[in-house]
Amino acid sequence: MSLRGRRVAVRSAAQSTRHLVVVCGSAVLAFPADLVHGILTAFDVGSQTALTVLNETYPVAELRVQLGLPLAAGSSPEARTVLCSSGVCRRAFRVDQVLGLTEVEHMQVLPLPSHFRGAEREWFAGLFLYLDVVALIVNPDWLLNGRLSPLPSGAIADRQVTNAREKAIVMDTEKSHPAVLVSSLSADLKEANDAEDTPWAQV
Amino acid sequence: MQRIRPGLKSSSQRARGIIVFAVGGKRLAACAEEVESVMPWPDFMPVPSRTPYVNAVIRRDRAVLPVFDLAARLQVEALGNASLCLVAKHKDGPLAIRIDQDVPALHMVEPTAIRPHRDADSDILGAYVYEAEAIPVLSLAKLGTTRGEISLLAKSGR
Numbered sequence: 001m002s003l004r005g006r007r008v009a010v011r012s013a014a015q016s017t018r019h020l021v022v023v024c025g026s027a028v029l030a031f032p033a034d035l036v037h038g039i040l041t042a043f044d045v046g047s048q049t050a051l052t053v054l055n056e057t058y059p060v061a062e063l064r065v066q067l068g069l070p071l072a073a074g075s076s077p078e079a080r081t082v083l084c085s086s087g088v089c090r091r092a093f094r095v096d097q098v099l100g101l102t103e104v105e106h107m108q109v110l111p112l113p114s115h116f117r118g119a120e121r122e123w124f125a126g127l128f129l130y131l132d133v134v135a136l137i138v139n140p141d142w143l144l145n146g147r148l149s150p151l152p153s154g155a156i157a158d159r160q161v162t163n164a165r166e167k168a169i170v171m172d173t174e175k176s177h178p179a180v181l182v183s184s185l186s187a188d189l190k191e192a193n194d195a196e197d198t199p200w201a202q203v
Numbered sequence: 204m205q206r207i208r209p210g211l212k213s214s215s216q217r218a219r220g221i222i223v224f225a226v227g228g229k230r231l232a233a234c235a236e237e238v239e240s241v242m243p244w245p246d247f248m249p250v251p252s253r254t255p256y257v258n259a260v261i262r263r264d265r266a267v268l269p270v271f272d273l274a275a276r277l278q279v280e281a282l283g284n285a286s287l288c289l290v291a292k293h294k295d296g297p298l299a300i301r302i303d304q305d306v307p308a309l310h311m312v313e314p315t316a317i318r319p320h321r322d323a324d325s326d327i328l329g330a331y332v333y334e335a336e337a338i339p340v341l342s343l344a345k346l347g348t349t350r351g352e353i354s355l356l357a358k359s360g361r
Contacts, residue, residue: 026249067251113260114295115269115347118253127260127267134248134260134267 016105019128021135022082023097025069030104030128030135031082035143037090038083039098045081051092058083058092061148067123072096089144104128109137122146217313221331223338224289224307226300227279230338232331235309237292237343244286244301256347261288261299268299271347291343298346325349 018033038053045051051058060081064071072079078097084090109126125139220235245261247270252258259270268290274281283304291298312331317340319329326345330337 025251027251028248068253069251110267113267113269115257115271115293115298116250116252116254117257120250120252120254123251129262129265129267132246132262134262136250 015107016103018101018103019135019137020082020101021099021130022080022095023099024063024067024095025072027067027069028099028130028133028135029063029095030102030130030137031084031143032137032140033101035084035086035140036082037085040081040083040092042075042077042079042081042094045092045094051081051083053083056085056090058085058090059148060092060094063093063095066093066146066148084143086140086144091144091148093143099130102130112136218311219314221310221312221317221340222289222307223310223331223333224287225303225305226273226277226281228282228303229277229279230336231273232310232338232340233289233291233343234328234340238307239290239292239297241302241307242288242290244281244288247299254347263290263299266297268297270299270301273300273302273346291346293346294344294348298343300343300346 019030020033020036020039021028021030023029040051045060049060051060062071076096079094080098081092081094082098083092108128110128111126112121112124122142123136123139125137127134127136129135221232222235222238223230223232225231245263247259247261249259250257250269256272256276257269258272260267261270262268271291271293281301281303285304287302287304287307289300289302289307291300310331310333317329317331318337320327326342326347326349328340328342331340332338
């Protein structure tokens with residue numbers, strides 16, 4: 001309340017952040033959505049180690065490997081590759097599943113408990129309650145600037161090699177309302193087809 | 204969820220509470236003042252981690268508690284289909300530990316009943332001799348923050 005008695009109820013958009021929630025191994029992770037520039041299916045990516053999208057190159061990494069988790073036995077139909085970019089650094093990460101896009105108020109973000117004292121303090125910037133699980137927020141700085149661990153030999157050969165057709169799932173930032181908790185991916189992400197007016201289709 | 208062991212005068216000012224519980228069949232003890240609560244073991248969520256034995260969290264209402272995998276440290280597995288969750292008052296905050304489904308017991312003992320451990324840099328305070336068995340007494344407040352003492356734990360059993 002101001003000195004003149006007027007209630008000032010300005011709610012800054014900076015009080016909340018959108019996150020793309022994914023599954024990696026048995027962990028649920030959250031990418032800050034402003035880093036996410038696209039989501040590709042395993043069919044699209046095949047075994048490529050680098051993706052070139054709109055003249056920008058994204059080295060592809062297994063997020064499981066970066067986090068010290070065992071690799072999946074094969075490629076799941078729900079697996080996705082998330083394109084991340086800060087404008088300067090670009091990387092693409094394979095994840096096992098995309099769960100959804102959600103708006104998280106900053107006050108809902110909890111720090112990683114201090115009992116965790118290892119490299120995970122660099123990996124995760126915090127956590128929040130997501131549906132009935134806990135989502136770990138991936139540290140953007142580590143995600144884009146951290147040293148990438150190499151894939152174990154033979155890991156790529158196990159994957160199905162398929163040339164990508166021009167299909168991608170792109171973030172529809174205009175449709176999503178910042179104040180609405182989106183628990184379903186379909187509400188905020190749209191699947192682009194081969195239409196010419198879709199930037200991803202020009203790749 | 205706790206039982207008072209009969210036979211000792213709990214009114215004694217020097218007596219202290221010792222919680223005796225089991226992990227994978229191994230009996231362990233801890234000071235009662237370092238135990239926050241005991242509850243049914245909830246679903247846990249793995250956390251990629253390089254911290255030894257701390258690689259999961261559980262939800263308790265709106266709070267998130269880290270899990271210390273004491274069974275892994277003892278190289279055993281928690282027994283029973285209905286494991287319990289012991290929430291320890293760790294120096295870094297509440298810490299969840301999965302224990303066997305056997306209901307922990309509360310023993311009121313004289314301080315002399317606990318034989319101090321020789322290594323100060325250990326999360327084992329000493330041994331509580333009960334029924335001819337030396338039960339390791341853990342310092343739950345320091346669990347996982349010291350060099351540890353697996354050998355003593357590994358040797359002790361029922």
